[in-house]
Amino acid sequence: MAVIRFREAIGILRDSYLILVLRLFVGATFIFSAVTKLPLQSQFVEIVQSYHLLPDPLATAYGIALPWIELLIGVYLLLGVLLKPSAFTTILIGISFLIANVSAIVRGEQYCGSCFGESISLPVSQALTLDFLLMIAALLLLLAGGGKQLFGVDNWFTYKQHTKATHLNILNT
């Protein structure tokens, strides 16, 4: 019974509209986050260092790489490319955001100064909620990764390959 329910749940997750909504949500959030961080990258690196969660060279590397990774993952998810690796990376990034925001709360900070550059001063509690939502969405995408996508490059290639294989089978028979 439990196995059947799990299969039903996975079946719902593989609903192409749900996958599309999740892709749009995570993708758009990441692209917005990257676009607001990139022009102020030096400030972002400095803010990451000021958290004192990583040694300085690692904090610098993280601060430089993160906006670019967010941009790539955002575009991949919007276009439906490399869905599973992108969802997995989103979960890793979400964990790092979670740690940073929890440390900000411990230090008594009110706002997430590095979430969306200078464009939005997001209260830390809301930033934490957003982190959780991103991670849940990414987890659902990871579980549903094999499902049919709407407007997805991956899906288009799978469909093309499938059609080609069917044609070959027909020719062979």
Next chain:
Amino acid sequence: MWTREYVITVLVITIATLTIGFFVWNSGTQQLSPGTYNFTCEGWCHGAESPLVIIDAYPDFECPICVNKQKLIMQALDIYPDEVRLDYHHYPYNDFSYKLAEALEAAGEQGKFWELHDKIFLQAVPGDMSDLLAAAEDVGLDMVLFNDSLNSGKFTDKVLADREQAISDGARPMSVYINGNEYRKYPGTPADLCSAIDEELERIEANGGN
């Protein structure tokens, strides 16, 4: 699915995204408002008397990169004693930085702004009041006068006004500008800063000294 066409598609999307990202990143290279960097010293200046290159610094004490940048700038002042001047601007960002900025002003009142500046940036940034008082004592400040200035909040308004001025200058917190153009290294190496200064000197020479 990993056909040649798919790999090429992923590569094209990646390269296109990174190219767009580069333009977004580059749009952030910032300049100070015209007239902000001034060849006549109006605040806390250190270095060449008739400079060709002015480095405007807006550091925050609690930001490690700012501290490292400030160390590099001090090294550059030694390398270019006749060409480069540092204009220091208060732009505190974190809580204790406001107190440190006031402490610098209080040291400046006794003619020892740069002594305390060097002590803070080149040796160790005070983490609390006791560290700050120890640093002030080390540089030979009159501690009674220093404590009075700090406790009375004599320079609070000055620091806040400087911060407002920095914002209206178009400066970003924790930034460094070379003749008004943002220096974007994290914090970079002495060679990076020297090559940026050399480029600026070459540009000035090519423009006939302007």
